[in-house]
Amino acid sequence: MFSDQDGSAASRRTGETAPVGAREALLGIIxxxxxELVASxxxxxxxxxxxxxxxxxxxxxxxxxxxxxxxxxxxFRDEPDDTEFAARQKHIGEVHARIKIPIHLxxxxxxxxxxxxxxxLPASSLTGEEMAAVLILLDExxxxxxxxxxxxxxxxxxxRAQVDEAYRLFSxxxxxxxxxxxxxxxxxxxxxxALFGLFGGQGNATLKPISASSFGLWLRHRAxxxxxxxxxxxxxxxxxxxxxxxxxxxxxxxxxxxxxGLPQAVERLQAAIEEINFLLAELxxxxxxxENGxxxxxxxxxxxFLPSILSREISLATTSGAAFCVLMIDIDxxxxxxxxxxxxxxxxxxxxxxDVILDSVRQSDFVFRYGGEEFLVALVETRLEDAVRLxxxxxxxxxxQSLRLPDGGELTVTASIGVAAFDGHPDHAYLVNAADKAxxxxxxxxxxxxxxxxxxxxxxxxxxxxx
Amino acid sequence: MFSDQDGSAASRRTGETAPVGAREALLGIIxxxxxELVASxxxxxxxxxxxxxxxxxxxxxxxxxxxxxxxxxxxFRDEPDDTEFAARQKHIGEVHARIKIPIHLxxxxxxxxxxxxxxxLPASSLTGEEMAAVLILLDExxxxxxxxxxxxxxxxxxxRAQVDEAYRLFSxxxxxxxxxxxxxxxxxxxxxxALFGLFGGQGNATLKPISASSFGLWLRHRAxxxxxxxxxxxxxxxxxxxxxxxxxxxxxxxxxxxxxGLPQAVERLQAAIEEINFLLAELxxxxxxxENGxxxxxxxxxxxFLPSILSREISLATTSGAAFCVLMIDIDxxxxxxxxxxxxxxxxxxxxxxDVILDSVRQSDFVFRYGGEEFLVALVETRLEDAVRLxxxxxxxxxxQSLRLPDGGELTVTASIGVAAFDGHPDHAYLVNAADKAxxxxxxxxxxxxxxxxxxxxxxxxxxxxx
Numbered sequence: 001m002f003s004d005q006d007g008s009a010a011s012r013r014t015g016e017t018a019p020v021g022a023r024e025a026l027l028g029i030i031x032x033x034x035x036e037l038v039a040s041x042x043x044x045x046x047x048x049x050x051x052x053x054x055x056x057x058x059x060x061x062x063x064x065x066x067x068x069x070x071x072x073x074x075x076f077r078d079e080p081d082d083t084e085f086a087a088r089q090k091h092i093g094e095v096h097a098r099i100k101i102p103i104h105l106x107x108x109x110x111x112x113x114x115x116x117x118x119x120x121l122p123a124s125s126l127t128g129e130e131m132a133a134v135l136i137l138l139d140e141x142x143x144x145x146x147x148x149x150x151x152x153x154x155x156x157x158x159x160r161a162q163v164d165e166a167y168r169l170f171s172x173x174x175x176x177x178x179x180x181x182x183x184x185x186x187x188x189x190x191x192x193x194a195l196f197g198l199f200g201g202q203g204n205a206t207l208k209p210i211s212a213s214s215f216g217l218w219l220r221h222r223a224x225x226x227x228x229x230x231x232x233x234x235x236x237x238x239x240x241x242x243x244x245x246x247x248x249x250x251x252x253x254x255x256x257x258x259x260x261g262l263p264q265a266v267e268r269l270q271a272a273i274e275e276i277n278f279l280l281a282e283l284x285x286x287x288x289x290x291e292n293g294x295x296x297x298x299x300x301x302x303x304x305f306l307p308s309i310l311s312r313e314i315s316l317a318t319t320s321g322a323a324f325c326v327l328m329i330d331i332d333x334x335x336x337x338x339x340x341x342x343x344x345x346x347x348x349x350x351x352x353x354x355d356v357i358l359d360s361v362r363q364s365d366f367v368f369r370y371g372g373e374e375f376l377v378a379l380v381e382t383r384l385e386d387a388v389r390l391x392x393x394x395x396x397x398x399x400x401q402s403l404r405l406p407d408g409g410e411l412t413v414t415a416s417i418g419v420a421a422f423d424g425h426p427d428h429a430y431l432v433n434a435a436d437k438a439x440x441x442x443x444x445x446x447x448x449x450x451x452x453x454x455x456x457x458x459x460x461x462x463x464x465x466x467x
Numbered sequence: 468m469f470s471d472q473d474g475s476a477a478s479r480r481t482g483e484t485a486p487v488g489a490r491e492a493l494l495g496i497i498x499x500x501x502x503e504l505v506a507s508x509x510x511x512x513x514x515x516x517x518x519x520x521x522x523x524x525x526x527x528x529x530x531x532x533x534x535x536x537x538x539x540x541x542x543f544r545d546e547p548d549d550t551e552f553a554a555r556q557k558h559i560g561e562v563h564a565r566i567k568i569p570i571h572l573x574x575x576x577x578x579x580x581x582x583x584x585x586x587x588l589p590a591s592s593l594t595g596e597e598m599a600a601v602l603i604l605l606d607e608x609x610x611x612x613x614x615x616x617x618x619x620x621x622x623x624x625x626x627r628a629q630v631d632e633a634y635r636l637f638s639x640x641x642x643x644x645x646x647x648x649x650x651x652x653x654x655x656x657x658x659x660x661a662l663f664g665l666f667g668g669q670g671n672a673t674l675k676p677i678s679a680s681s682f683g684l685w686l687r688h689r690a691x692x693x694x695x696x697x698x699x700x701x702x703x704x705x706x707x708x709x710x711x712x713x714x715x716x717x718x719x720x721x722x723x724x725x726x727x728g729l730p731q732a733v734e735r736l737q738a739a740i741e742e743i744n745f746l747l748a749e750l751x752x753x754x755x756x757x758e759n760g761x762x763x764x765x766x767x768x769x770x771x772f773l774p775s776i777l778s779r780e781i782s783l784a785t786t787s788g789a790a791f792c793v794l795m796i797d798i799d800x801x802x803x804x805x806x807x808x809x810x811x812x813x814x815x816x817x818x819x820x821x822d823v824i825l826d827s828v829r830q831s832d833f834v835f836r837y838g839g840e841e842f843l844v845a846l847v848e849t850r851l852e853d854a855v856r857l858x859x860x861x862x863x864x865x866x867x868q869s870l871r872l873p874d875g876g877e878l879t880v881t882a883s884i885g886v887a888a889f890d891g892h893p894d895h896a897y898l899v900n901a902a903d904k905a906x907x908x909x910x911x912x913x914x915x916x917x918x919x920x921x922x923x924x925x926x927x928x929x930x931x932x933x934x
Contacts, residue, residue, distance in 0.1 A: 008859065063892070101893075102618065103621050104614040118603055121748040128595015128597075128599055132588070132602055133600055140578070151569065154570050158628045159628075163623070163775050164550040166636060167760070167776065214830060216830050221831045225775075300714045308627070316687065363653075363681060367897075381687075426568075445856060
């Protein structure tokens with residue numbers, strides 16, 4: 001598809017088919033200079049911090065130089081609608097996804113190659129018009145390759161990200177409290193053996209570094225994946241390094257020389273291990289909270305799934321032509337409940353509020369806790385008038401239904417609700433924002449009411465943090 | 468970083484700074500023709516099947532035409548090292564990731580715009596040299612924008628894929644047997660109400676379509692996400708459509724006209740519902756098998772996590788400089804056990820084989836079931852000589868340890884093992900392949916032995932299906 005597409009783009013662009021001379025001029029430059037082009041590509045990229053990470057290893061350089069040369073030489077020999085040409089670019093995209101080379105680096109590399117060739121043009125015997133034709137051909141061919149490559153890259157990247165996440169959640173889903181105890185034990189095992197080594201009869205036996213212990217290996221090779229990006233990871237790593245590079249050598253010194261500093265050094269080691277233990281507990285605790293798909297208080301869906309669900313529903317609605325609506329519900333003056341009855345009152349009331357909403361919708365709808373006392377409801381296959389009717393019903397239920405307070409008292413609340421119908425825009429942030437603006441208007445107009453989004457409410461994406 | 472990089476690339480490419488004339492010529496073409504450029508962009512893209520999906524809605528066309536015009540006009544006004552220029556391109560990349568526009572379409576769009584401008588050049592009063600300068604400037608600026616965009620796009624896409632997968636697994640992790648019963652109930656509820664409607668006193672009351680029932684909604688809006696790509700999904704959808712568009716109208720006809728066909732029509736409806744019930748059971752069963760992170764027989768890791776784990780270990784080894792090795796273990800003549808003792812013997816023996824391997828490695832290593840009787844072991848922070856020693860120990864354990872058979876008998880097995888050390892290549896497929904080649908040599912050389920990968924074994928990626 002793309003090669004056809006591009007063939008015609010080429011003719012469109014030059015107003016006629018690319019002159020035979022242009023292709024031959026390009027082939028000439030590349031045949032003669034492929035190795036120098038590749039060498040200069042590497043010179044530039046090795047100065048580039050991010051790219052150098054991928055290229056600095058000699059094995060890579062050697063092999064990649066080779067394949068880059070081959071790639072360049074084949075580049076203008078094949079016709080772009082050659083299926084082998086397409087297959088080669090796609091394969092490269094798959095490999096790049098596998099080794100996770102950022103795509104912007106690949107595009108930058110392509111620009112480097114293009115500019116390397118363009119720089120050689122003035123030295124050729126081409127006229128200005130011929131140079132222009134060569135530049136257009138060069139650009140089109142390289143761009144086509146980048147498109148084919150990035151298509152494969154995109155698919156590979158999505159798949160990899162999914163499997164990575166599945167593995168991470170799988171690791172977390174293993175018996176996590178057992179894992180926690182077994183790592184606490186591994187840590188204690190190391191410190192015990194360090195102490196035995198120190199005070200036992202082994203004299204100058206070297207102490208095994210904590211980073212090479214079972215605990216140290218676990219931290220780097222398991223915890224790093226399970227607790228991706230957790231704040232406690234780096235500090236634990238830092239303390240382990242401190243133990244291995246500062247505390248253990250200091251203890252070893254006091255044993256061979258002046259022993260007076262020993263008690264203090266051992267105390268510092270003990271403090272370091274306690275600190276690791278504390279951070280370890282934090283790590284496991286944080287994970288439990290993070291992985292919950294539902295808001296623990298209200299049992300409504302966690303807001304982080306909002307993009308996944310809304311964009312899927314939007315694409316279903318786009319394909320099927322079915323209607324799709326969003327309600328944004330905010331409880332009026334909720335702060336007063338917290339102010340008067342404390343957070344336990346607020347929490348109890350909020351739970352009952354969520355139940356009212358959950359009981360009002362169908363099993364196939366989605367209820368999210370969007371903010372403190374704000375809920376977002378996604379109503380599948382629902383037209384605007386039905387969504388407004390439902391919103392009215394929810395609003396009315398609140399005014400009629402008493403909610404319990406922890407002290408046995410009761411209260412009723414009112415809700416302001418904004419309703420927006422999907423209007424075809426593929427970006428869900430616009431839909432959320434439209435409902436939000438309607439909600440804002442309901443508040444402005446005195447609260448305890450339902451407002452529908454105006455067409456102009458659909459004109460901007462949601463608040464920055466909404467997506 | 469990229470703007471600097473690119474600034475210098477621009478000078479490298481033309482041999483000097485881009486002539487002022489080139490930029491002004493470009494600005495002139497764009498100022499005058501932005502709207503026509505955008506219009507032709509849409510004309511081309513609307514003929515493009517994949518792109519049309521994203522553009523066909525009038526709302527989108529209207530808004531996107533507008534922003535594309537604005538984007539083009541600002542394009543050569545800003546300096547490329549302008550932070551606002553970069554911020555704008557990154558923002559566009561984020562939006563594209565959010566609405567999941569494939570990146571190759573965006574790149575194709577950029578090529579269309581480039582060629583639209585290039586096509587206008589011959590009509591200008593520029594010389595050939597000036598045209599070449601304009602083309603270079605145009606190309607560089609658009610490429611820079613695409614790089615900035617795709618960097619943001621890539622990050623957004625990865626994050627989205629992770630959240631999508633987390634949501635899918637969260638949905639599956641909900642009480643799935645309860646979900647199954649509740650959807651069976653929803654299906655029966657619909658068919659019961661259809662039958663009551665049919666034989667009850669309501670006369671010509673219209674029958675509610677199954678696709679609009681609670682079950683129908685669940686299938687489209689929940690099951691589609693939970694059971695992504697499951698084979699049973701489409702057939703269920705197909706039967707529901709058949710019920711709504713063929714069977715229900717037929718039943719309605721027999722009630723108003725000739726009633727003789729009624730029993731047969733009702734029988735067909737019953738068969739259709741039974742078929743849905745059967746497919747539903749299949750759907751839930753398949754999910755349980757699919758989501759298991761471990762091989763159910765041997766409790767070793769599922770091979771689908773191989774890319775996630777190996778590529779993470781490779782990047783850890785690259786950063787830290789630590790050694791990293793892979794063992795590929797295959798049991799010799801395993802087929803004989805299945806042939807003689809049947810699959811139950813094979814399964815029992817395989818479980819004990821896996822235990823031998825699992826007991827031989829550390830907690831921080833990874834053991835995968837790679838194939839039928841083939842296991843892959845990833846040994847973190849392990850040098851080649853230690854990996855070979857471990858492989859020897861495993862090989863020896865097999866020759867010494869009797870394995871139980873279901874009939875109370877015993878047998879011993881032997882294993883061939885290939886060992887490969889990470890050599891710096893970022894693609895894990897190469898490492899897996901090197902171990903595989905060494906294993907092959909161990910087989911060739913008479914089995915029950917350990918072979919180490921030769922440098923030349925690292926020269927090709929793994930078998931197609933390995934990654």
